[in-house]
Amino acid sequence: xxxxxxxxxKAILSESYKSLFxxxxxxxxxxxxxxxxxxxxxxxxxxxxxEILATTFTKKAAAELTSRILGWGDEIKKHLSExxxxxxxxxxxxxxxxxxxxxxxIYVGTTDSIAEELxxxxxxxxxxxxxxxxxxxxxxxxxxxxxxxxxxxxxxxxEYLKELTGRAKLTEPSKMSEILLKIKDRIYHDKxxxxxxxxxSEGGFKLALDCIREYEEVLESRHTIDFxxxxxxxxxxxxx
Numbered sequence: 001x002x003x004x005x006x007x008x009x010k011a012i013l014s015e016s017y018k019s020l021f022x023x024x025x026x027x028x029x030x031x032x033x034x035x036x037x038x039x040x041x042x043x044x045x046x047x048x049x050x051e052i053l054a055t056t057f058t059k060k061a062a063a064e065l066t067s068r069i070l071g072w073g074d075e076i077k078k079h080l081s082e083x084x085x086x087x088x089x090x091x092x093x094x095x096x097x098x099x100x101x102x103x104x105x106i107y108v109g110t111t112d113s114i115a116e117e118l119x120x121x122x123x124x125x126x127x128x129x130x131x132x133x134x135x136x137x138x139x140x141x142x143x144x145x146x147x148x149x150x151x152x153x154x155x156x157x158x159e160y161l162k163e164l165t166g167r168a169k170l171t172e173p174s175k176m177s178e179i180l181l182k183i184k185d186r187i188y189h190d191k192x193x194x195x196x197x198x199x200x201s202e203g204g205f206k207l208a209l210d211c212i213r214e215y216e217e218v219l220e221s222r223h224t225i226d227f228x229x230x231x232x233x234x235x236x237x238x239x240x
Contacts, residue, residue: 005029012036016045031061035068042101043076050105055114066108073103112227115234122237130225138215138226142177145214151207152176160204184212188228 011020011033024030038054041047054069056062077098084091107114112132120129133141146152152173161179162170170176187194198209219225225233 008033012040016041016047031065031068034065035072038069038106039073039076042073042103043080048105049101049103053107053114055107055109055111057110059110059113062109062113069103069106069108073101077101112230115230119230119234119237128223130223132230133219133224133226135227137224138181138219139174139177141218142180142211142215143173145211145218146173146176146180151211154207156204157207157211158204160208163204180208180211180215183208184215185228187212188232191232 008029011022014020022030022033034054038052041052042049054065056065080098081095084095086092086095107117109117116129116132123129151157152171158170158176161176162168164183165179186192187197194209194213198206198213201209219229
C-alpha cells in the first residue's frame with residue numbers, strides 16, 4: 001500500500017528539480033515509485049512525456065515499466081476527464097490537454113536499447129547508423145578470426161589466456177573467443193587508450209590485442225557494432 005509507505009511517498013512527491021538516489025532491495029516497490037514519479041512529472045509538474053527517459057537493466061523490467069506507465073497513466077487520464085465539466089470552457093481546455101498526453105513519447109528501455117534509439121533518432125542527415133549485433137554474432141566473428149591462420153593454436157596466445165583466466169587447459173576457439181571479447185569489452189568500458197596499450201604490450205597479450213583489432217576491422221567493414229561499441233558511441237555523443 002503506497003499510502004502507508006512514507007519513504008515511497010517522499011520519493012514520488014519530491015520536487016521535480018531534485019535528484020534522488022534510492023537504495024532498496026528486490027520486491028520493495030522500486031518500479032512502482034518510478035512509474036508514479038513519472039506520472040507525477042506529467043500530471044503535476046507539467047513535464048512533456050518526450051522529455052522523460054526511464055532506463056533499466058533488463059528487457060523484462062523495461063516492458064513492465066512501459067506496461068504500468070500506459071495502464072496507470074490511462075486510468076488517471078480517464079479519471080481526470082470524467083471529473084471535469086464539459087460545459088465549462090476552462091475544463092474543456094484541460095480535457096483537451098489531458099487527451100493530448102502521449103505516454104509512448106517517453107523513452108523507456110534498457111541502456112542499450114535507449115542508446116540505439118537515440119543515436120538513430122539524432123543522427124546527422126544522410127548518416128546511416130551501424131547495425132548492432134547480438135552477442136552470439138560477435139562471438140562467431142571472433143571465432144572465425146581465431147580459426148583463420150590457426151591463431152587458436154598459437155602457444156603464446158593460449159598461455160596468456162590460460163594465465164589470465166586461471167584455466168589449466170584451453171583448446172576450444174569458442175572459449176578463447178569469449179575471453180577475448182571480455183578483454184575487448186573491458187577496454188571499451190574503462191575507456192582505455194587502445195593505441196597506447198598496444199604499444200606497451202608484448203607476447204600473448206599483444207596477440208590478443210591483434211585479434212581484437214581484427215575483430216573491430218571486420219565489424220567496421222560490415223557496418224556493424226557490438227553492445228560495448230554502442231555504449232561507447234553513445235557516451236561520446238553525450239559528451240559533445
